[in-house]
Amino acid sequence: MKFTFVTLFSNLIEFYFKDSILKKAIEKDLIKYEFYNPREYSTNKHKKVDDYLCSGGAGLLMTPQPLFDTLEDIKSKNPDSYIIFPLAAAKPFRQNDAKRLAKKKNIVFVCGRYEGIDERVIEEYADEVFSIGEYILTGGELASLVMCDAISRNVDGVLGNSESLDMESYESDLLEAPSFTKPESFQNLSVPSAFLKGNHSKIANLKFQMSICKTKYYRPDKGKNNEK
Structure with a gap:
């Protein structure tokens, strides 16, 4: 299984794969991970990925163009990509979801920042959206890692003793x-x-x-x- 993270801050995620069970799973080629930075796809001359809300109000929102182009590139390389957005306004992520998603070949987590992501991106690309709890985080990286960990340990062979799942x-x-x-x-x-x-x-x-x-x-x- 491959996990793809769309994030502005890959260093917040990559460290988690350097030790323990997920490190061993990578060494056994049971799971892989990669990163895409939407800033690299921005057509703005300053490589901006955010803009002000159309409705007014505080904060900035991740704007559509960089994410559209990033996700199109991912899908062109991996047509079977299953795209997940961690959101506060979404259904709860459950153990049954972790077990079900462990059967996917390539899961893409789109990590929001600032005040979130322009809704048009979510409507166009989301296969599912999940919340990991009734609280607000500063970005989607931690939520993506939580789901990645829960899914990974349900991939065949990742845990040394599969009976420990039962x-x-x-x-x-x-x-x-x-x-x-x-x-x-x-x-x-x-x-x-x-x-x-x-x-x-x-x-x-x-x-x-x-x-x-x-x-x-x-x-x-x-x-x-x-x-x-």
Whole structure:
């Protein structure tokens, strides 16, 4: 899979691929990434990519021409490109989206700046738009990285043990149960005794009950199908 980032600030993104799981995935040729800077496509003599809002008001907006030309170039080289815009005014990005998008060949993230992107660009090129939360960021780079990370770990072979995906939060209607490691006791805090006795049926049941409790506490809007 290839991730293409349309951004004015590639250095905000590239560092994330230099370590850990995504670095290993790149070394195994499971994922690739590239950058396109819309400033390089600007026909403005000063290479401007922003302008004032037609409606008036504070701030500047990314203007259509550089982005139109950038995205046309990307599509000409990669006809199967799937173009995503991270936006505040969009549907929430969910785990099911990450799993579904992991089957794409080339995902393009268009990272906005300033007060956002001229709506005509979005209407013309967006295959999907997503929000990663109900807050405002200074640009689309962080949101793109969040989605890229979530998608990448669902690409076959990226995680060393694919079974680790099965029991995670949001793989069902419940949040993931708490987990523990050695030592069994640390500063008078102990691991639940059932986890130490090797009865896998009891451990599974305890984890299920803990998932229900955790979901009710943190996300009371979820997990209703598991209430008795």
